[in-house]
Amino acid sequence: MDYxxxxxxxxxxxxxxxxxxxxxxxxxxxIIKIVIGFSLFDTGIHIVMVSIGYIRNRTAPIxxxxxxxxxxxxxxxxxxxxxxxxxxxxxxxxxxxLMLAYVLKLHKEKKSLEIQxxxxxxx
Amino acid sequence: xxxxxxxxxILIAFAAIFLSLISSxxxxxxxxxxxxxxxxxxxxxxxxxxLVTAVVVTYRGLDTLGEVVILFLAAAIIGxxxxxxxxxxxENSRMENVRATSEIxxxxxxxxxxxIFLFGAYIFINGHLTPGGGFQGGAxxxxxxxxxxxxxxxxKINHRLISFIESISGLSFVFxxxxxxxxxxxxxxxxxxxLGTFGKLLSAGAIPLIYIFIGxxxxxxxxxxxxTLNETQKEK
Numbered sequence: 001m002d003y004x005x006x007x008x009x010x011x012x013x014x015x016x017x018x019x020x021x022x023x024x025x026x027x028x029x030x031i032i033k034i035v036i037g038f039s040l041f042d043t044g045i046h047i048v049m050v051s052i053g054y055i056r057n058r059t060a061p062i063x064x065x066x067x068x069x070x071x072x073x074x075x076x077x078x079x080x081x082x083x084x085x086x087x088x089x090x091x092x093x094x095x096x097x098l099m100l101a102y103v104l105k106l107h108k109e110k111k112s113l114e115i116q117x118x119x120x121x122x123x
Numbered sequence: 124x125x126x127x128x129x130x131x132x133i134l135i136a137f138a139a140i141f142l143s144l145i146s147s148x149x150x151x152x153x154x155x156x157x158x159x160x161x162x163x164x165x166x167x168x169x170x171x172x173x174l175v176t177a178v179v180v181t182y183r184g185l186d187t188l189g190e191v192v193i194l195f196l197a198a199a200i201i202g203x204x205x206x207x208x209x210x211x212x213x214e215n216s217r218m219e220n221v222r223a224t225s226e227i228x229x230x231x232x233x234x235x236x237x238x239i240f241l242f243g244a245y246i247f248i249n250g251h252l253t254p255g256g257g258f259q260g261g262a263x264x265x266x267x268x269x270x271x272x273x274x275x276x277x278x279k280i281n282h283r284l285i286s287f288i289e290s291i292s293g294l295s296f297v298f299x300x301x302x303x304x305x306x307x308x309x310x311x312x313x314x315x316x317x318l319g320t321f322g323k324l325l326s327a328g329a330i331p332l333i334y335i336f337i338g339x340x341x342x343x344x345x346x347x348x349x350x351t352l353n354e355t356q357k358e359k
Contacts, residue, residue: 005150011145015144019137022134061174062172062254063165063172069321073154073163079162079177086179087186087190090341093262094196098200101351
């Protein structure tokens, strides 16, 4: 099997980004870097989802003059994962913005971004 | 040390899961049933050339409404969380020792920002024909606002105007959805207008209208998020 096709490259990249994001979430001390880790995790999942819907030698799910409308089902890639990823990107954006707002609030409280300074809820 | 070992174990476990997923992944050769249904029926049922738009706005329109609500909630919570008290606000307005940004940036902003806004509007009006749509266009409009903030960090945005645009477009979105129940097949059905010629700007029924409202709503929500974050970080 040929592992150098675009769908393998993109799915491996996606999983690597997920692992990188997880690594950042687990090891980083700076809260902003943890938020960036969440963002990387998100992006990795999006890439994996899009590459699962990808079909080789087919075009984007837009029925313009390059696609024969009668035979569209054999010429386009799957639109469903792309629509899901569109939703997921927006939700991810909202979550990231919310996390950054919490970071600003935390920084206002203690003038610090190091996660070990916020031990109030640690038992 | 124990913590580092645990992190390593977690990462290796995830890597093993992903490796087995990749090794069983063969690449798709056929559309899924749902995908081929959309490919066959969307041109006649919805009339949108962009199938992703057909799925997002019409077939799964209710999800999109929920998505817009989530974004609205995020913007509202950020506004509530970072709300400045009265004296903090005065203090912020007195802080004028920020170094002025370079003239290149200021001049370029004056030229580029209208073009960026226009491009965002183009993206959401053509959402049913080309790659793009309300969310992408709204994000482009908000990025123009980010450029304005970079050129002029002390700029104040008009929160009242933004929340007015946002509530009007949100209400119109829901109103079009309800019109779909009254005039066509169901909530957010786009056949309340004629479907028109496939592939033309004025086609696909209510989709361009819905995407204009989504674009305005998303653009104003993201602008208010950016504006609130910008106002709060000025405190020192």
